[in-house]
Amino acid sequence: MRFIDFQPTPLGCNYANRMATRKKKVRIPIPQPLAALVLFASDRSCCVCQSKGKPIQIHHMDDDPSNNEFHNLAVLCLDCHDLTQITGGFGRKLDQEQVKLYRDHWISLVADSRKSREVNIGDSQDAQLQLELVTSLAEIDLEKGDLVALASLYDEIGNIELRDKYIEKAIADGVPDDTHCYLRASLQGRPDLIPAEVASKVRETLTVGPSASKTQLARHLLDMGDPTHALKCYLEGILESLESGNEFSAGFYLNEVFEKDIVQALFLRSLGKFREEGDLWWEIRTLEELHWQDELKITIQANRKKIEESGNPFLRKYLAQADDDKGGYLQTRKEIERAEVRMTDPETGVSYIGYDFPDNDQ
Template sequence: MSPRPKKNRVPIPAHVAAEVLFLADRTCCVCRDRNRPVQIHHIDDDPGNNLVQNLSVLCLECHRETQISGGFDRKLDAAQVTLYRDDWLRVVADARATSGSLRDEDRTVGVEVELATSLAEIYRDQEDWVGLALHYWSIGNDDLAARYTSKAIEAGVSVQTKVLLCTRIAGCANLVTTAEIEEALTDTSDWTSRARRLRDLGRTAEAVSEYISGIQRRLNDGNVFTAAYYLKELSESSLIAELFKIALAESVAEDDLWWQQRAMQELGWTEQRRNLLLQNAERIRAEGATHFLRELAWAESDEQAYVKARMDEARSRAALRVTRETTGKHD
């Protein structure tokens, strides 16, 4: 068998090398020992690929581990180097942003990074490409997640798993068909899986409905922990914000100014809400609704008008309550 052709080495431009070394604080991203001499390593082993995202800073000893082939030693492969590099660059950037310098403890290899690389090795050794794709997705490495999603699909997976990977991992939506998505949603009897798939597909209202009905069933069955767990998952997801965005779009279409500003208020869009109220000040004053005048006073930073609107609101509510109690009509 003929030897593999050598790839052409292209010198790393000085400005690229300077940027890479600066971002890494001239420190090996694996051992993080600042006293060791370092060199710039091409992660994909292509000495002609001098893109910053393909370069990492390694000491001579750690670089040797990327060259291991055969034997009992474990090779430091491209995926592992990428994990160490990305985590180290984050540590350096965070340290510079807060104190301007790195503490000794920042240079210690984090338990989470070691665990991430160890888990990746387990999945790779078992050829569990689905587990590897989801692992890289869970730690925010979209490129590797997409790579192993493709590998998993090539190896053969169920429709359910294919839809799970392709709807969750960035850049993989084109690998699954609409028919496969609908099949996966129809076939599963697991409401949590269906709710999550709908969420990942951006079908917000359907996802929320699935969560709520499933949570209600768990409460009816006396399974309080499961109900609480998925209620927490729902509340921490982006689904609630997405519902407010849908409500905002509907109120815009209906030219309903009150619910536009309320949706913005719930979304935390303070400046957009303020601008909307100020742009419609004349209309709000013409309508004369006390609750709306209160919000306009807030937008205009008019304390006197705000206090007056609140007092007018209190009078109206008090009068309404008295009327209800007197007549016995509470509808």
């Protein structure tokens, strides 16, 4: 049986390039802004022992003091740094791979803990302030006779009843087509209530003519329940921003792609498709990408017979994990490692990982 990994890994390309251009190790001081960034990302703490307050230094993971790339720099305390310098003897050297693992893990921990400390005024737990804010904003909107703003405001605070009351009122009074779509699809989540001609007019206006906008079209498509085309438009809009040098706009819409959970929407669609096709492998991979651990475990165990009969070591590895069968897990990992073959496409020179398993048809 032969499986080809679905993600070809171009091995060695970067390494070879670097070796070709690198003759002598010359120490180049790390520019101040980069050093500041590295220290901030690591919270000025050693990424290996994570101790606070120890003297630290910035370490070049590949031992090349001229390679001042962010991804090559790790904050280490002097003790841990010494461990990277062991040559011979019985001490266990802290090698580049290990430092990289520690560093990536620590950086993500620091980032997570910063995120959880962030305070957002909009989500303020201060109920009194919240109430005062909503009441005064609603008053202003009422004075202006802005029913759309009122509906948005009530949507924001989760008052569905008042939201829907003002949506009906606004639509009865007459609103532009794009606003109609916004109220029904974006606020109410009911694109099915939008008359077909209204939806198609909005789509056309955002596609061609002076009001055409990739990112506005993306929002509209997403509201209308089409995440696949929405993402395509978002990416086209982001590309346009990058090409015209508008990095803020590119970052802004990229943030929106993640905030609106488009990635999850894509995986949900994939999940439905793979389930319909009865494709267990991709169903499992999709559940994994969704981080649905319980669902993953249930699916794997429900397909026990199918997995055992398939002889597929990757599936058996999942089964062992789901069963918490440590021996089985170790066994399949070894099997996979043994079968792993590094191959190079003779025409393109691109390397990838393939698997060559002994046939299992007993």
